[in-house]
Amino acid sequence: MNDNTNFVTPHEMAIQAEYTQKVREMIKDKELKTFVYTLGCQQNEADSERIRGIFLSMGYTLTDDETVADLIMVNTCAIREHAEKRALSVIGRYKHNKARNPNTVIGVCGCMPAQEHRAEQLKHSYHYVDFVFGTGSLHKIPEYVYNALNKGKRIFVKENEKPSIAEGVPVVRESGFKAWVSIMYGCNNFCTYCIVPYVRGRERSRKIEDVLNEVRELVKDGYKDITLLGQNVNSYGKDLEGKPTIADLLKEISKIEGDFWIHLMTSHPKDASSELIDAISKSNKIANHFHLPLQSGSDNVLKRMNRHYDKEKYLSIVKELKEKNEGIVFTTDIIVGFPGESDEDFEKTIDIVKSVEYDSIYTFQFSPRKGTVAYSMENQISDDVKKARFERLNDVQNEISKAKNEAMIGKTVKVLVEGKSKNNENIYSSRTEGNKIVHFESDKDYTGQFINIKIIRADTFALYGEI
Numbered sequence: 011m012n013d014n015t016n017f018v019t020p021h022e023m024a025i026q027a028e029y030t031q032k033v034r035e036m037i038k039d040k041e042l043k044t045f046v047y048t049l050g051c052q053q054n055e056a057d058s059e060r061i062r063g064i065f066l067s068m069g070y071t072l073t074d075d076e077t078v079a080d081l082i083m084v085n086t087c088a089i090r091e092h093a094e095k096r097a098l099s100v101i102g103r104y105k106h107n108k109a110r111n112p113n114t115v116i117g118v119c120g121c122m123p124a125q126e127h128r129a130e131q132l133k134h135s136y137h138y139v140d141f142v143f144g145t146g147s148l149h150k151i152p153e154y155v156y157n158a159l160n161k162g163k164r165i166f167v168k169e170n171e172k173p174s175i176a177e178g179v180p181v182v183r184e185s186g187f188k189a190w191v192s193i194m195y196g197c198n199n200f201c202t203y204c205i206v207p208y209v210r211g212r213e214r215s216r217k218i219e220d221v222l223n224e225v226r227e228l229v230k231d232g233y234k235d236i237t238l239l240g241q242n243v244n245s246y247g248k249d250l251e252g253k254p255t256i257a258d259l260l261k262e263i264s265k266i267e268g269d270f271w272i273h274l275m276t277s278h279p280k281d282a283s284s285e286l287i288d289a290i291s292k293s294n295k296i297a298n299h300f301h302l303p304l305q306s307g308s309d310n311v312l313k314r315m316n317r318h319y320d321k322e323k324y325l326s327i328v329k330e331l332k333e334k335n336e337g338i339v340f341t342t343d344i345i346v347g348f349p350g351e352s353d354e355d356f357e358k359t360i361d362i363v364k365s366v367e368y369d370s371i372y373t374f375q376f377s378p379r380k381g382t383v384a385y386s387m388e389n390q391i392s393d394d395v396k397k398a399r400f401e402r403l404n405d406v407q408n409e410i411s412k413a414k415n416e417a418m419i420g421k422t423v424k425v426l427v428e429g430k431s432k433n434n435e436n437i438y439s440s441r442t443e444g445n446k447i448v449h450f451e452s453d454k455d456y457t458g459q460f461i462n463i464k465i466i467r468a469d470t471f472a473l474y475g476e477i
């Protein structure tokens with residue numbers, strides 16, 4: 011069992027409030043601008059909204075133009091090699107900002123520098139970066155910025171395994187109707203391919219009242235689509251007093267009055283309980299959509315991935331979800347080319363994809379992450395084989411997606427309007443409860459509102475309809 015989660019003390023938050031005030035004084039009348047570059051998952055998007063909130067409270071204004079920014083933060087991802095390469099290239103180009111204006115303050119945070127070898131690399135090869143931390147010290151940004159503005163020593167924070175949770179950090183949300191709410195941080199699962207437990211530490215849950223208050227505020231402010239975030243939301247509450255479960259949390263959220271959708275991201279199949287499935291089916295606020303990462307359809311591979319479920323268990327959850335929630339939209343994550351994955355193993359994945367009939371899938375080619383168990387496993391798969399499996403799997407899924415989308419023609423669905431499509435003045439984009447994209451024509455702008463659309467056409471990636 012975990013120890014109880016640490017919460018950042020009001021005293022520590024008061025110290026940061028003082029730094030915020032000091033920075034405000036220092037930069038007042040200078041009209042300084044800030045730019046935050048975000049890579050990776052929704053958890054990072056959510057963290058960046060808090061980073062922007064902190065920057066604004068210090069007196070900076072936001073800019074979309076990174077070349078004129080006086081304060082730059084790169085929030086990085088480490089899930090695959092590609093993400094790290096991109097982060098390093100983005101950080102690399104800010105060298106020119108510092109050359110042009112030596113007063114520019116540059117910070118790097120997120121999963122990449124939470125790995126020691128990457129923090130070392132930033133220290134020795136990226137001299138213009140002023141402060142670096144992982145994912146657990148976000149509330150201390152005012153102190154780091156104050157230090158950099160005063161030309162203090164560069165800061166490199168070594169995160170511990172159980173970073174604290176800070177409540178009361180200001181947030182600047184990107185959207186006025188869609189919001190992320192982190193309900194827990196970290197992961198205890200140590201899937202053998204995954205870097206997350208090493209860079210985000212052990213599971214910590216936010217208190218149920220804190221989550222409920224945030225959701226209540228969002229609903230009051232007119233938010234319509236709220237995603238509860240956690241690496242494995244099914245473990246929610248295990249470290250809290252009274253051990254509230256994710257189902258308890260969902261039941262409480264469902265009591266909040268208003269017209270809104272709740273999404274969950276992400277559920278681990280090993281502990282998707284009947285209690286959770288029932289809570290979803292009993293509430294009309296919890297979206298009829300389930301993202302259930304499969305990763306592989308082969309029991310052999312699942313075992314070596316340390317996933318703690320087999321094909322049979324996975325399919326039994328799918329069956330229960332489908333039985334209790336008519337028309338539920340299913341999505342999943344799949345990794346191809348895990349070390350030792352044979353053609354036969356891969357075919358088993360194809361079989362499950364065909365039998366579950368997901369609405370869409372996220373397919374990834376295995377990327378060895380230094381420090382994980384799978385990094386040094388034998389029988390690594392060649393890039394060519396990974397690519398071929400990736401393409402084959404997507405071809406199989408695309409046909410399924412198309413057929414599932416076509417089956418919606420003639421139906422009327424409730425959608426949340428997201429805004430104008432880029433290409434055409436009167437064409438708007440919206441999303442269904444299951445996150446499917448629906449385009450439609452309208453003279454009136456319904457952005458941020460729920461409306462009903464009759465589907466008249468469908469292809470692999472989108473639906474088309476009329477009001």
Ligand code: 5AD
Nearest residue numbers: 203204303343344345374375376377
């Ligand atoms: N290589 C490829 N994909 C990965 N994922 C996690 N780690 C790796 C890796 N090393 C995928 C998993 C996870 C999703 C967020 O990213 O499918 O569910």
Ligand code: SF4
Nearest residue numbers: 197199200201204206
């Ligand atoms: Fe990574 Fe597995 Fe944790 Fe998901 S559950 S974050 S895949 S270790």
